[in-house]
Amino acid sequence: MLMAQDDPDLTDVVRWVEALRAAYARSLEDGVACWRRAEAAAAGGAVSATALAQAALLALETMGPADSISLGMSACEALRRHGGAGELDRLRAVRATLPARSGLRDWRAEASRAQAVIEARAAGWCTCAAEAACGAGVYGEQWRIESERVDAEQYCVHMVVRCTVCQSEWQVRQDDGYHYPIFAWSRA
Ligand SMILES: [Zn+2]
Structure with missing residues (x-):
């Protein structure tokens, strides 16, 4: 597994998302580990929550048919956890463009959930009611x-x-x- 210092800086969102895609191209595990390192960096204060939210947003905006659903769902989760008012307009715009996939459950519901939770956070409310409404x-x-x-x-x-x-x-x-x-x- 790659060490954390091999990841591009999260504030360089373009390079970070390229590295994320390269990790997913190697294996699902490498891709998931890339998100995990980013979460750990945000939790430890090494990068800002906003930087991680912006990187997740770019990953979602550039998502194509070849990308793993895991990439999209993890991007939605990072946005839901860390996103704020500054991400809302772009998230609303990208929601309509996300590629559909066959599956038991439409993964794009996670983008709607992220949007609802960020709207609550931006309004200064606790996010529990939005989470509850999204099941x-x-x-x-x-x-x-x-x-x-x-x-x-x-x-x-x-x-x-x-x-x-x-x-x-x-x-x-x-x-x-x-x-x-x-x-x-x-x-x-
Ligand atoms: Zn609450």
């Missing part, structure tokens, strides 16, 4: 599962989940009767 999973540091009850007959789990940012409480029904879990959120 987010209950994974990650934003959520704390306070209770869960398995309904084996209905292939679902009923949870009470708290947003760790604003402390809002949510009822979440995780439906496992499909090929992938579906999360339905309502205010507790």
Whole structure:
């Protein structure tokens, strides 16, 4: 695996996105590792969240039919986590141009989710309601599962989940009767 110092600086977005594509061309693992290093750099303060969001935006804008869905979905995730008002216009514009792919679930929903979450952040709101409206999973540091009850007959789990940012409480029904879990959120 390449060392972090082999990546171009994230503020040089064109070169960074080229390196990202080169990593995906080598292997899916190399591509995913490239995102992981960028997330670690942002978490450690080595690069700004805005730099990572801008790089993710360029990756999405230049996405073509040959690109891995992982590249697009990871770009959406980085935007959702780090994007702000400065990325919104370009994200709205690129949403319509993203290549469709066959799959169980339209990956472009992640771009819509990123847009909804950034809109909430730019408005100064907690992002939990936007995440809930988009059927987010209950994974990650934003959520704390306070209770869960398995309904084996209905292939679902009923949870009470708290947003760790604003402390809002949510009822979440995780439906496992499909090929992938579906999360339905309502205010507790
Ligand atoms: Zn919240």
